[in-house]
Amino acid sequence: MRAGDVVLVGVESRARPWLAKLVSELPIDFVLSMIIVEHGPRSRDDDLASALSAKSKLPIVRVTDKDPIVPGFVYVAPYEYHVLVDRGSLALAIDPPVFGEHLSVDVLFETGTLSYGDDVPKLSVSPKGDDPDDVELLWGDAAGDRRIALSEARDLLLTKSREAREARP
Amino acid sequence: MTATREADTTLQSALELLASSTGIDTSRYARLALERRIRRALGLSGFTRAENVLERLKSDDAERERFAREVLAPPMPMWRRPSFFRALRSVCLPLLRTFPSLNVWLVGCGTGEQAYALSILFREEGIAARTRIYATDPCAAALSKAREGVFDLTTLADEEPAYRESGGKLHWSEYFVPIEGDAVLRPDLRDNIVFAEHNWATDASFNEFQLVVCRDLLIRFGRALQERAFSLIDDSLCRSGLLCLGHGESLRLHAMRERYEPVPCGERVYRRTS
Numbered sequence: 001m002r003a004g005d006v007v008l009v010g011v012e013s014r015a016r017p018w019l020a021k022l023v024s025e026l027p028i029d030f031v032l033s034m035i036i037v038e039h040g041p042r043s044r045d046d047d048l049a050s051a052l053s054a055k056s057k058l059p060i061v062r063v064t065d066k067d068p069i070v071p072g073f074v075y076v077a078p079y080e081y082h083v084l085v086d087r088g089s090l091a092l093a094i095d096p097p098v099f100g101e102h103l104s105v106d107v108l109f110e111t112g113t114l115s116y117g118d119d120v121p122k123l124s125v126s127p128k129g130d131d132p133d134d135v136e137l138l139w140g141d142a143a144g145d146r147r148i149a150l151s152e153a154r155d156l157l158l159t160k161s162r163e164a165r166e167a168r169p
Numbered sequence: 170m171t172a173t174r175e176a177d178t179t180l181q182s183a184l185e186l187l188a189s190s191t192g193i194d195t196s197r198y199a200r201l202a203l204e205r206r207i208r209r210a211l212g213l214s215g216f217t218r219a220e221n222v223l224e225r226l227k228s229d230d231a232e233r234e235r236f237a238r239e240v241l242a243p244p245m246p247m248w249r250r251p252s253f254f255r256a257l258r259s260v261c262l263p264l265l266r267t268f269p270s271l272n273v274w275l276v277g278c279g280t281g282e283q284a285y286a287l288s289i290l291f292r293e294e295g296i297a298a299r300t301r302i303y304a305t306d307p308c309a310a311a312l313s314k315a316r317e318g319v320f321d322l323t324t325l326a327d328e329e330p331a332y333r334e335s336g337g338k339l340h341w342s343e344y345f346v347p348i349e350g351d352a353v354l355r356p357d358l359r360d361n362i363v364f365a366e367h368n369w370a371t372d373a374s375f376n377e378f379q380l381v382v383c384r385d386l387l388i389r390f391g392r393a394l395q396e397r398a399f400s401l402i403d404d405s406l407c408r409s410g411l412l413c414l415g416h417g418e419s420l421r422l423h424a425m426r427e428r429y430e431p432v433p434c435g436e437r438v439y440r441r442t443s
Contacts, residue, residue: 063417064417064418064419064421065387065388065417065418065419066392066395066422078416078417079416080249080250081388081417084201084202084205086199086200086201091199091201091202091388092388092417092418093199093202093205093388093389094243094245094249094385094388094415095202095205095206095209095243107205111201114201
């Protein structure tokens with residue numbers, strides 16, 4: 001697995017509806033592994049994995065420790081754990097909160113970069129205001145961070161997926 | 170020296186210091202998480218001043234103990250994941266009551282939070298008199314703190330909502346006495362707890378247990394050490410005994426999974442079937 005096979009996503013809980021819509025639009029032949037950490041206020045029983053499963057064509061997996069990263073799977077961090085990308089697999093940790101968050105996007109992005117290098121794509125989703133569909137997107141890779149338009153996110157993911165498929169031996 | 174090489178050297182020095190001061194070999198621990206805990210315990214965001222901290226640790230026994238505790242046995246909320254304790258009360262204890270006495274192994278008790286939570290729960294459910302909790306950890310510094318039963322008052326007081334959510338039956342403050350900013354747990358909570366040093370990496374099974382609680386410990390290990398720890402648990406759990414893991418852990422990837430069935434309670438609880 002290389003940087004181009006994985007996409008890391010950090011989403012603020014209020015922007016969950018937008019993320020659910022994005023994930024539901026990913027086609028069945030989408031080959032990237034998407035690893036999602038949700039942060040911000042929500043209850044322990046409010047399960048992102050179940051919310052995404054309802055509409056996704058892709059398999060949604062609530063991460064358990066040492067899960068191998070499989071192409072085309074969407075991985076969701078479980079409540080109260082940090083998720084660490086450890087090359088071809090995912091590890092969990094229960095270290096104290098980072099900036100008040102048990103589910104730290106920083107930990108995901110940092111360990112993802114350690115495993116795959118700066119080129120691993122990172123998408124941050126946060127709401128602009130009270131409207132959950134009005135979100136701000138930040139795309140990061142080796143070229144640096146840049147704001148992208150809502151419509152661009154889906155196109156970028158599909159392009160990366162196509163490139164990953166074509167790069168396969 | 171480049172920053173990366175300097176970081177690697179400092180990390181190696183920290184690991185050697187840990188090994189020499191505790192006798193615990195961390196070479197089979199999950200490396201990424203271990204590095205993060207060391208960085209945090211050194212109190213630095215990077216490794217730029219870490220050499221100075223390491224020098225201080227070498228000469229200061231109390232600081233070295235604190236460092237060992239933070240890296241090897243990080244503190245845990247006493248009622249972490251209240252739904253687990255509710256399931257323990259409502260689903261697991263009815264199954265366990267069929268045993269004439271209960272030997273409970275809390276693997277990796279660290280500084281003792283979960284041992285006291287279990288002691289409270291067994292008391293409230295009326296089975297403390299026939300229950301013995303063996304709370305073990307390889308980290309002597311953590312065990313000595315666990316035996317004291319003294320916690321930060323604010324941290325412990327903040328556990329009240331989780332205690333209630335866990336099915337707690339009394340007022341939370343009945344279990345501790347505030348003394349000078351600390352919370353001293355009621356001494357009788359220790360009556361049925363045995364705190365003992367035991368290393369999952371090197372020691373053998375030491376008893377037969379009806380309940381093994383091993384939550385969020387195995388995530389600290391690499392695969393080989395996980396298999397070793399699972400095998401040790403498997404050797405120690407009686408038939409129909411229960412194994413409790415953290416909700417981010419699973420038997421799915423392990424060789425012993427066929428001897429266990431999940432207990433339907435919404436938590437990672439498994440019953441040994443053979």
